Amino acid sequence: MNEKKLKSILEKIHDKNYDCMILTQFNNIRYISNYAPTSFAICLLKDDPIILTSSMDKELAEKTSEIPVEEFKSFNELKKLFEKDNFKKIAIESSISISLFRKIEGNWDLNIEDFLEKERMIKSKDEITKLEKAAGISHKSFKELNPMKKREDGFTEWELAYELGYLLRKNGAEKESFETIIATGTNSSLPHARTQNKKLQTPILMDWGCKAEGYCSDTTRTFVYSEKQEEIFDIVFEAHNKAIKSVKAGIKSCEIDKIARSIISEYGYEKNFIHSTGHSLGLDIHEIPSISKKDETILEKNMVITIEPGIYLEGNFGVRIEDTIIVGKNKAEIIGNLPYSI
Known part of the structure; x- marks a missing residue:
């Protein structure tokens, strides 16, 4: 079921020419991966999606997530990943905090989208x-x-x-x-x-x-x-x-x-x-x-x-x-x- 959800959301991301979507809202991450964060976590929705989570949550994430998990190191490392993948246009959630927004700003276009919220409207x-x-x-x-x-x-x-x-x-x-x-x-x-x-x-x-x-x-x-x-x-x-x-x-x-x-x-x-x-x-x-x-x-x-x-x-x-x-x-x-x- 999560694979079907992921495919549907990726289609929406690609339709608007985004390279990736960043998820930080806990229930959006849970919806797409089955992993319910208890501390800091970021999900990068792209063709090869990944969840970056804190060391405190890593064991829980590895046991429950249907998306590959890695430990979050720093925002500098996150930005290097964006540069490596040549991200130009990135979708973000409306719920993202100002402080987090500023930490991920860079040479890429960040735009608010409600792909997850709309996907979640119809229940399986x-x-x-x-x-x-x-x-x-x-x-x-x-x-x-x-x-x-x-x-x-x-x-x-x-x-x-x-x-x-x-x-x-x-x-x-x-x-x-x-x-x-x-x-x-x-x-x-x-x-x-x-x-x-x-x-x-x-x-x-x-x-x-x-x-x-x-x-x-x-x-x-x-x-x-x-x-x-x-x-x-x-x-x-x-x-x-x-x-x-x-x-x-x-x-x-x-x-x-x-x-x-x-x-x-x-x-x-x-x-x-x-x-x-x-x-x-x-x-x-x-x-x-x-x-x-x-x-x-x-x-x-x-x-x-x-x-x-x-x-x-x-x-x-x-x-x-x-x-x-x-x-x-x-x-x-x-x-x-x-x-x-x-």
């Missing part, structure tokens, strides 16, 4: 299996957590997040795919609220995920109690369902966002939906495309995205519902079957 069967595994662990752990019972027992947000982290690992996760959000009471009106050391209040908004074999899961559930909270929940749920029903190969990302946003607007809460409708995910928790107003990416079969509309009433409460879905030719498939209320 193996990648989808890993995403499904991560979601399965995440959902199983959530059911075992039983947050409603924890509220009755007087748990704090911190304690709930800590126990969820334990259950995720117990059930096979490597770690959380991002810092778990447990936002209760008025704190739930903050989309990226910080989990606090306070007793669980109502509503309870939980946004969590884990990594399995490097791939991420991402789910949000909100548990409501009052009549007003239920009213907002129903609106968000309608937007969530209609957005998912609209997803299929050939639709633009922005069109899905528009569908979710139009439902919420019909009920007068347009100004309270303050983020995009979703995003892609894979080795990273946020990948392209985004499901947002300005993203005109046309979805293709086997892209994997989240749908997560929300309404946030400042100083009062918020509701968000999120599922991860696989784009199909004619419809979408939700990963997992986690209930929306318990």
